Amino acid sequence: MAASGDIGIVAPVQLRFDDxxxxxxxxxxxxFDLTMESYGDLNGDRSNAVLxxxxxxxxxxxxxxxxxxxxxxxxxxxxxxxxxxxxxNRFYVVCINNIGGCDGSTGPNTLNPETERPWGPDFxxxxxxxxxxxxxxxxxxxxxxxxxxxxxxxxxGMQALHWAxxxxxxxxNCVALAAAPKLTAQNIAFxxxxxxxxxxxxxxxxxxxxxxxxxxxxxxxLARMVGHLTYMSADGMSDRFGREVxxxxxxxxxxxxxxxQVESYLRYQGKxxxxxxxxxxxxxxxxxxxxxxxxxxxxxxxxxxxxxxRSRMFIVAFSSDWRFSPxxxxxxxxxxxASGRPVTYAEIQTDAGHDAFLLDEPHYTDLFRAxxxxxxx
Numbered sequence: 001m002a003a004s005g006d007i008g009i010v011a012p013v014q015l016r017f018d019d020x021x022x023x024x025x026x027x028x029x030x031x032f033d034l035t036m037e038s039y040g041d042l043n044g045d046r047s048n049a050v051l052x053x054x055x056x057x058x059x060x061x062x063x064x065x066x067x068x069x070x071x072x073x074x075x076x077x078x079x080x081x082x083x084x085x086x087x088x089n090r091f092y093v094v095c096i097n098n099i100g101g102c103d104g105s106t107g108p109n110t111l112n113p114e115t116e117r118p119w120g121p122d123f124x125x126x127x128x129x130x131x132x133x134x135x136x137x138x139x140x141x142x143x144x145x146x147x148x149x150x151x152x153x154x155x156x157g158m159q160a161l162h163w164a165x166x167x168x169x170x171x172x173n174c175v176a177l178a179a180a181p182k183l184t185a186q187n188i189a190f191x192x193x194x195x196x197x198x199x200x201x202x203x204x205x206x207x208x209x210x211x212x213x214x215x216x217x218x219x220x221x222l223a224r225m226v227g228h229l230t231y232m233s234a235d236g237m238s239d240r241f242g243r244e245v246x247x248x249x250x251x252x253x254x255x256x257x258x259x260x261q262v263e264s265y266l267r268y269q270g271k272x273x274x275x276x277x278x279x280x281x282x283x284x285x286x287x288x289x290x291x292x293x294x295x296x297x298x299x300x301x302x303x304x305x306x307x308x309x310r311s312r313m314f315i316v317a318f319s320s321d322w323r324f325s326p327x328x329x330x331x332x333x334x335x336x337x338a339s340g341r342p343v344t345y346a347e348i349q350t351d352a353g354h355d356a357f358l359l360d361e362p363h364y365t366d367l368f369r370a371x372x373x374x375x376x377x
Contacts, residue, residue, distance in 0.1 A: 004083025006073075010064035012037050014104055017137060021099075027124035030113065034138055035097040035104030036060050039080060040088035042142070048377035049144045050086055051135060052076065052095040053152030053159035056227075056285050057277060059103040062095040078360035085368040090377060091148065099134055100126040100284045108280035109210065121207025121280055128155075128292045132162045136170065146170045149375050153177035153357035154324065155285070158292050161332070165294060168310040173375050175314045175368075177357040178321055180328035181302055181335075182293040187323060190230050191286040194223035198279050207280050216279045221270030223282060228269050233320035233353035237262060302331060307339035314371050316364070318356040319349045344371060 014035045021029040037060045042049060052062050054075070063080035065073050076095075079085040086093055097105040100123065108123040139147065150171050152160040157179025164174040183191075201219030203209050209216055241262040298305040315333050317326035326347050336343040348364045350356045356364065 005081050007039050007064035007077070007081045007088060009068065010037055010039065010061075010066065010074075012060055012066075012104060015138065015141065017134075017141075021130075021134065023124055024127045024129045025125055029099070029106065029124070032099055032106040032134070033104070033110070034099070034106075034134060035101075036138065037062065037064075037074075037095050039063055039093040040091050042092040042144075043377065046142075046144050047146075047148060048091050049139075049142070049147050050091045050093045050375075051139075051147050051150045051163075052080065052086070052093060053131075053135075053150065053156035054095060054098065055152070055154040055156045056289060057224075057273070058156065059101060060095050060097040060105075061103070063093070076358065078358070079365070079368060085365065085372050086151065087369075087372065091375075094138070094142070096135060096138060098126070098131045100130075100281060100288070102278035102281040107278070108207075108284065109278045118210045119280075120210060121283075123280065123284065125287060126284060127288050128158055128162050129166075131288075132159055132166065135159070135163075136167060139170070146172055148377050149173035149175060149372070151175040151177075152179070154179060154354065155289050155292075158289075158294070161294050162292075164309040164311050164313065165298070165305050166308075168308055171311045173314070174309070174311045175316070175371070176329075176332065177316045178318055178324045178329075178354055179315075179332075180324045181295065181305075181331055183290055184328075188290045190226060190323075191290055194226045195283055195286060197222035197226065198282060201279075204279070207283075209279070215274065217271075217274040220274035220277060220279050220282065221267075223270075224273035224277075225266045225270040228266060230323045231354040233322065233351050235320060236351040236353055239351060241265065302335040303338045306332065306335040306341055309336070309339075309341050312375075313341065313343040315343060315345045316357070316368070317345075317347045318352065318354070318364075319347060320351050321354040321356065323354040 012035050018031045058075050061074045062076045063074040082089050097103040100107045102109050108119045112119045150160045150163040157176035160174050160176050163171045198219035201216035203214040203216040244261040295305050315329050317329035333345045
């Protein structure tokens with residue numbers, strides 16, 4: 001299905017918060033910056049604001065382009081814009097680069113005011129709870145008492161769930177796509193393999209690589225290759241790549257030089273990621289993902305946690321997503337039903353794997369648009 005309309009050229013904004021931020025770890029930041037983008041217009045009573053929460057490798061640039069020459073739009077441009085699911089003719093849409101990120105918000109690659117050097121590995125560990133807290137502070141700054149909707153996929157969906165359970169009066173609608181109440185041991189294991197790839201890079205330098213003007217490129221590339229592999233499905237990979245060998249007009253000179261298309265694709269993804277993402281941020285983000293558990297503060301009970309919600313809930317899973325399987329989404333649905341809370345659930349049939357929530361697939365797109373159309377403003 002073709003996208004409805006483009007947002008056009010957008011520009012990020014950096015906001016300064018001077019108050020001391022006490023993190024869940026007990027450590028403090030003496031002020032912090034948040035970089036954000038917004039799309040659409042905030043209405044007079046500030047009731048049409050939608051918060052989009054980004055996933056592990058995302059940032060504030062969710063839609064539109066920063067320059068007319070940009071070949072690629074924001075990471076969720078398929079679903080944000082005029083006439084799209086998150087319709088900017090109706091909604092004022094906000095997306096933030098979370099603290100600990102590497103795209104303008106205070107994080108490991110920004111300056112530590114005490115040392116006047118990059119924070120690097122000394123930046124304190126952040127959590128989903130910390131991210132949502134700072135998002136609430138941003139809402140206060142913008143004069144938004146309650147979001148019309150909080151929306152996110154994967155790690156972004158976990159933030160949406162935390163909003164719904166911990167700030168129930170400030171969220172009227174919650175959309176959690178390809179998310180889970182907490183990670184499985186297998187998911188944590190994949191994240192640890194990715195972290196170890198970074199830590200084993202000779203340019204890691206105990207996380208102080210920026211001071212030596214180096215980047216643990218190889219480790220970051222391997223981490224991304226592992227992660228990207230888990231976001232795809234076996235059928236999707238077979239359909240896309242099969243056992244095809246990369247085209248080479250000169251032909252391989254030895255068996256060792258043969259490169260399958262899937263190898264070439266993963267190498268490209270790893271290389272591209274290593275040029276734009278910070279290794280310390282990757283470690284912080286994956287650890288935050290590992291530590292998330294929506295039942296924290298609710299005596300370990302998912303039903304009790306879901307009973308705390310007051311919002312209209314939309315839970316979406318994707319059939320071929322084995323990283324955050326439909327079974328994990330159904331846990332959320334069952335807990336919502338058991339607690340008497342309203343919920344809409346959809347399981348989309350697709351070969352696209354975990355990354356399906358980012359894509360413009362007809363059934364998914366139509367359901368998402370129809371559900372968001374019923375969000376009252």
